[in-house]
Amino acid sequence: MKQITSVAEMQAEARQLLKRDVTIGLVPTMGALHEGHLSLIRKAAEENDEVVVSIFVNPIQFNDSKDLDNYPRTLEEDLALAEDAGATIVFTPEAEHMYHSDNETMVQVTRLTNHLCGIARGSGHFIGVCTVVAKLFNIVHPDVAYFGQKDAQQALVIQRMVRDLNFPLKVEICPIIREKDGLAMSSRNKRLTDEQREEALALFGALELGKELIESGEKNSLTVINQMCEHILAHGDIEIDYMNIVSTETLDDVETIDEMVLLAGAVFVGDVRLIDNMLVDPAC
C-alpha cells in the first residue's frame, strides 16, 4: 500500500491507473477508522482493482472549531487498518494543500441540504462536504465512490451532486455497521466516557422504538417523534439536536406515515455530537 500526501502526486498516480485501464474505488474518510469505514474499504476492494482511501479531516465542513480540534486523529493505526482491509493507496493531504488560501469556489446542493444536519450544523456544513468530495473526485478519478448509510443525508446529497454535475462515477451506499448492542460505530464514540457510552445507546433505542410503533400501525409522525424523544430524555443526560421522520427522497418532514420513511436523529452526549438513522417501512 502506498501513502500519498501530495495532491499533484495523487493526480499523477490516478492518470497512470487510468492508462492501465484498472478500476478505482474511492472511500473518503476523516480517519480514526473503525469497522464502519473498514466495511466500505472491503467492499471497494471486492469490486475494484485499486482502492484509494482518503483520510482528511476537512476543516471547512466543521461549524464548531472545538469539534474540529477534538476530532480524533489516529493516522498510524489507520494506515495499518486500511491496508489490512484492502486499500492500495491511502491519500492523506494536508489542509494547506487541499485549499488555496484564496480559495473561492464551493459546491452547493441547494434543497436536500435544507434539512436535518444542514439546519442543525448550518448551511456551511454540506457546502464543505460537497466541495471536498468534488475535489477528491477530480483528484482521484474513481469509478465508484463508497459512502455509508450512517450519514444518510450526506449520501443522498453526494448522489445528487454526482447526478447534477455529471461526475462520471457510481455512488454506492453501504449499510450502517453497529456495535453488538446497537450503537452505530462512529469515530466520535472514542470521545465518550463509559457512562456516556451507555447513555448514547438511547439514540439507537429511540430509533428501534420508532420502528416498532410504525410497524405496529402508528401513522402519526408527531406521536412517534414524541415517544422517541421521551425515550432519549428518560435514558440519560442527553441533549436532542433533532429527531425527525422524513421522506427518503426529499428529506421533507412526513406527517402521515404511509410509505418507507427515514427516522433520523442527532444528539449531544456531553459535547460529543452523534447521529443515527433507520429506514422504516410501515408495510413490514
Ligand code: AMP
Ligand atoms: P467519516 O470518517 O465519519 O467522515 O466517515 C467516512 C465514511 O464512512 C462515510 O461515508 C460514513 O458514512 C461512513 N461510515 C461512518 N460510520 C459508519 C458506520 N457505522 N457504518 C457504515 N458506514 C459508516
